[in-house]
Amino acid sequence: MKRLAAALVSLAAFLVAWKVLTVLTGTPDYILPAPEVVGARAVRAIGSGILWEHTAVTLSEILLGFALGAASAIGVGVALGKSVVVERVLSPYIVAAQSVPILALAPLLDIWFGGGLLARVLICALIVFFPIAIATMVGIRSADPLLAEMLRSLGASPSQLTARLEIPSALPVIFGGLRVGVTLAVIGAVVAEWAGASTGLGVLINIANQGLFDTPLMFVALATLAVIGISLHSLVVVAERRLVLR
């Protein structure tokens, strides 16, 4: 309850500061709309169904991209953590993929994978991959060698050692990567939509900004993305609290 109250107080303070800024500067709505203007626009967007239509697409891209990126990153991270050879072979490619700006890669992936949901999910997964894979690798290597020796003496096979010791040991670090990854997934979905899509919150931002000059709608889309990011991050935190021993 205290946490919720703190969050509500923080939100209220943010809205008040925003309102004061618009009043003091007298900025027109097409540059910085007041919070109540954005609120009214949100109600209309929800009522017309346009907001949900775009949100559903973006949310599915984020969830699928995050799931794919996180699952493959954890798998690859385990392999990187357990084998120096695998690390030597794969690391250059992983770092190269991370070093190339996703904005530059997105159009290419869009062409390769047909410009549909698959392409956008892959772009999302790609941006999620790196922090989780590296976190998993570091976590796997942080397993207590004395415990590992103990479990080997008890008859643990390499896969049992991974399942019973290395992954549980790595969980706090993996969750660090998942926290970063889930917020990057939101960015990945928007970038993917900008590379070529007809629906999604990224598309809605473009339409509101360049087509309709509807700045309040743009703010609605941005706020929706923020809510999605905060919600998913909170879910990861809840999962972390349940799974990681403190």
Added chain:
Amino acid sequence: MTIEATVQTGGVTMPAGLPVRLSAVRVSFPTAGEPLEALRGLTLDIPAGSLTVVIGPNGCGKSTLLRVIAGLVAPTSGSVALDDEGVPRAGDGRVGLAFQQPRLVPWLTVLDNVALPLTFKLVSRLPLVAVRPGSKTTDVARTFPHRTPADVARTLAREALDRVGLAEAAGVRPAQLSGGMAQRAGLARALITDPPVLLLDEPFSALDALTREGFDGELQRLWMDQPRTVVLVTHSVGEAVRMADRIVVMTARPGSVARVIPVDLPRPRPAASQATAAIDAEVRAALAEVHPAELSSWTDR
């Protein structure tokens, strides 16, 4: 699915302990500079069912010796065999290990920690046969109809905890245990598969003197109730004399056997008697002979 499960030892009756034979064992570890030689030319016969105590200064290779016997470290040269059946393999079920730090998995309950060795083995759905050392298969085979391997592992883990007096702590996590309780849990885990060879690497050295003496007594009781080959590493001459059938005195690194001193005294042994004092003096003399610089640290114990 109905699973009829028992503890597996291949259906073969285990003897009351296995002999351990080490012949000209040399172990060296690679380092950035010269290889570190932990053991050199170590030859030792440990009779089946004996309680052998290994004593020596820090860094003389006592723990390495136990790891070699457990199959965790392969000798660089020389050979080690349990019951003439060749090189031991880590986790082959013939050896139980307990360390100075109990090394319990922090996110598992005490019960699940103790059940771990069985959890690792009971993945097969084939019927398994429980055999205790020194008994015939038919005498001790225990079946658990309609039980899953996990149930069986937990049942046996409860029994193992009961044997070391820790039944009430089954559901707690290791962080909630005192040092002594954690050591008991480590011992229960080492004993759960009834290994014919039990290796103890200074398991009670972190405990206070009184608790330690109590543990020594309990260990002897467990060993006398159910004989097996026990190898105990210690720094304490008193503990060695109290516990051992034979005391193996090791040289400084690279470790080898300096002397084997038989201790032919009835059990339980009094803390101080003429006979124990004579053995005590003999062990200290042997230690002083092989590494006089270390003598002062031994005279205090």
